[in-house]
Amino acid sequence: MxxxxxxxxxxxFKLEVLKDQVKKLSQEQAQEYLIEVFRQMMVKDNLxxxxxxxx
Numbered sequence: 001m002x003x004x005x006x007x008x009x010x011x012x013f014k015l016e017v018l019k020d021q022v023k024k025l026s027q028e029q030a031q032e033y034l035i036e037v038f039r040q041m042m043v044k045d046n047l048x049x050x051x052x053x054x055x
Contacts, residue, residue: 007015022030 022033025033
């Protein structure tokens with residue numbers, strides 16, 4: 001299975017919007033945001049593992 005590494009045009013746009021929003025955060029807000037993003041990535045990993053287990 002090939003892993004796509006390029007972002008779609010829509011994803012690139014969303015990333016630029018996010019960059020602008022993150023620049024306006026305080027250091028504490030940015031740290032909290034980063035921790036939450038990482039937590040959500042781990043949850044996503046767990047869901048993917050569970051889905052592949054059931055295939």
